[in-house]
Amino acid sequence: MDEEPERAKRWEGGYERTWEVLKEDESGSLTATVEEILYQSKKRRVIKSHEQVRLGMMRHLYFVIDCSRSMDDQDLKPNRLTSTLKLMETFVDEYFDQNPISQVGIIITKNKRAEKLTELSGNPKKHIDALKKAVDTPCVGEPSLYNALSLALNNLKHMPGHTSREILIILSSLTTCDPANIYELITTLKSLKVRVSVIGLSAEVRVCTVLTRETGGSYHVILDESHFKELLMLHVKPPPASSSSECSLIRMGFPQHTVASLSDQDAKPSFSMSHLDSSSGAGLSLGGYFCPQCHAKYTELPVECKVCGLTLVSAPHLARSFHHLFPLQAFLESPTEKLLKNRFCQACQRELEDKTPVEKHTWSQTTEKASNRRMTLKTAEKNGEPSNHNSGDALLLIW
């Protein structure tokens, strides 16, 4: 892929025995091909995603970022922390793009403590700003899984039952310093249906395996930066909802964007509610979204009304959330010999190769991504064009 992050200078890397990775395998079986296995599991994932499952559409996700000593390690360039934060930024963007009615909060853990970087909210800007600032955090001490999890749990447990509660941990360290028995916490998490997933930056740690297995999350360990990104992006898709999660009707507002012209005498510039508490925000403006219930003004959607607590979204947001329920059909695999004339991908013009490990496949991954995008209703721009919906509330069944 073209966008694969460029590696730093070769001599900065460790001893990398690149020639061994490329080893030809004559016997065909004995030497392990981890790539092959990865590739297979990826394919399985693609095929599996087409089963009819309930997805947790409204997500509440807490990130836990390990900021311990081991994040200083330079095996990701320039170091693990910077690399992680940068990937997180793209992830947050992508996440809100695909799950507009969901929320995210960030927790960092270091020095045996855990602290909140951002509260749970649906505003990507705030998170990205916080992530940008976090680059300079000094990485010291050990992380504490227990503290981080219980901090996240204390916030998540008040979330309504029809939403999914998730925690995603980026763990670099191989140890955790806990004040109490973490297995008790794991059972609590399980009983509260919190799904914990872990992405490890160094190796498989037992306690994470148990943690993810018990809570139904996934556990992956990165191989390199591009794999890291791939693993992160796995979490963009909403997870299957547990069968026992509640169904409930929730109220949502679909406010209309009103643009008042200066000529209009009645139009008075006003403050957006979302900017009231943050000093940095824009000041007065004329237009905006007005909550259909209490007429509080917001400049951005989606948002939860500060005054009356109504969830304000636009129709494209909902549509984008729902497209996960109706994914594209899987590509059919066919040998290249069958394609006599057309050996190039129609979308990206790559030559098609025969099936061997690592994306040598009759369809190119670039295309896959592009076609996914098509579904996300590109017509709707990120921050919400004026929607065609009538102003007023609607009831929405979330399942």
Added chain:
Amino acid sequence: MKLNIDGLLVYFPYDYIYPEQYSYMLELKRTLDAKGHGVLEMPSGTGKTISLLSLIVAYQRAFPLEVTKLIYCSRTVPEIEKVVEELRKLMEFYAKETEEVNNFLALALSSRKNLCIHPEVSSLRFGKEVDGKCHSLTASYVRAQRHGNPNQPVCRFYEEFDAVGRQVPLPAGVYNLDDLKDLGRRKGWCPYYLARYSILHANIVVYSYHYLLDPKIADLVSKELAKKSVVVFDEAHNIDNVCIDSMSVNITRRTLDRCQNNVDTLQNTIQRIKETDAAKLREEYRRLVEGLKEANVARETDVYLANPVLPDEILKEAVPGSIRTAEHFVGFLRRFLEYLKSRLRVQHVVQESAPQFLKDIFDKVCIDRKPLRFCAERLQSLLRTLEITDISDFSAVTLISNFATLVSTYSQGFTIIIEPFEDRTPTIANPVLHFSCMDPSIAIKPVFQRFQSVIITSGTLSPVDIYPRILDFRPVTMASFTMTLARTCLCPLIVGRGNDQVALSSKFETREDFAVIRNYGNLLLEMSAVVPDGIVAFFTSYVYMENIVASWYEQGILENIQRNKLIFIETQDAAETSMALEKYQEACENGRGAILLSVARGKVSEGIDFVHHFGRAVIMFGVPYVYTQSRILKARLEYLRDQFQIRENDFLTFDAMRHAAQCVGRAIRGKTDYGLMIFADKRYARADKRGKLPRWIQEHINDGSLNLTVDEAVQLSKHFLRQMAQPFSQVDQLGLSLLTLEQLESPEMLKKIAQIAHQT
């Protein structure tokens, strides 16, 4: 699934099979067909036990006249239990598939301590106490006394068994130790005697090595087992040492003092009996004249102190006159004891052969060879006559009499070494007489001679050709199997240099070298930062470990390591070690991570498995050579050279490498497991060392991982651990290292399987 192994229908209780299991069964079948012995090496965690059991059971069913019994010997009680559980699975599978009631009887046998259900006796803590107490309740004369005196306590479980238990054979089925105890409680029969009685007609017996190898017990338990049995020694990489230990005797001054007390007690008892019941002694005398054969027809419970292996012709002879009467025998023992005491009073080390010793004893105290040979037998008879109930007190005098019999029976293969003090503490007098067996084949010879097939198997038997040489037998098959893997889940690395290019080695000259110690510390430190959960580090000896750890403490390395992981240390104290182990496992479990520092040849290196996260890496600091200055070892090496043409160095390297392989093998206990194996000594890179590692480890050592620096090793480990952390499921193994029946029967797979076994 049902397999066709070379024409034999084998029921295999799992849906999938590893290719090497199939290959293993083929070899085994060949061995049984030839009615010969075999040496088979197959990596741990590849299902050795079930392959063995499935094939042999199938063989027994197909040819009931050829093979009547399977005797499966394992080392520890947990291992025995594991075997029985596998067997149970197999039998359930048979029952399901054939839908007929099979009359297979399989049972485990262990010591009284593990089987006793008598409320008082079983609460005793030590095996010896249990045995002694049991004897005092079940000996024939105790039971005879009960007829006259109803208050005499006896064991009701034994009484019940004796009355009823023998008539009804144990119903067919699979019995582990707990099953036997349950059955015993239900029926009120003694499980120990029930098991001992039942092994005679059982199809499969699972018990400890000692029941076959230790002549003192073997004679008692395994004497009547059929010749057409198949004997399997599992985990047999140390079998030569077991043989040697079972035939060796160590005598210290304390033993002699206790023996003196024993003899005094004997004397007093004889005196008392003489006054009250002289007829009894006369009766004994008569029996002894008639010969030992008759004396030997005793009830099973009395044969508690059996003799070491005595040639059959001796049993037919009468006991020599000089020790026939009780007083004379006690006097004889006294003289022998005084002689031993005088020998222990030496100031310098003495080494002599058995004939030299016999000549000396004849010159000094006029003890002839012949009465010495009968010493053990005579003592046993005396103890029986005197009706001494608490027999556990007499262990010292038994030891001495065993020694007397052994030293006069074998002129070859033994040596006597008397050391006035230990090498480490030359100022403290602590004289020890080692009567040391140097030839493991002596103890195992009866087994090879008696049984039609003996299979020696383990995860680490390399090089396989040395075992037939030191055990002195001719195997019909010798094979070493590899592990077929869907992913390379073991990563052996040989670290030969530190980051500053100092050669790493535990050899004697550089042992105290600070640079080496520092670099070892560095290796552990860096590894502790990249390896998750548990690391087990092995040192060559306790002394070496103490020195290194002290030095690391001074240099501050220990402190740095503790920032990454907790540190636990194995000590010579068993209770302390098991405590450390428990805490170590806890730390691995809850994510804190831990390092266990232990010693090759210690308890940890042999018996304890570090599956999955309990051992993600094993670091072997140095080559675990045995302490070469020991006189016993020197004598043994000399013997091996003279008798078997095995060079000293070959044997030492072989011994060191099998222990190193045992240590690093602790980490990999199956195909889904993974682990690093770090050999931190530059000598491992040499072909003579590397070539003696098991084949399944050797084939993963490539030229690139031969002489690494610490940094390089860390980079490779990081890469390896990340690769291994990728999701891995059974589906990925299918077709490569895990086969269904159809896959197994495909021609190319059969061809591949043929390559797995490595014949030598």
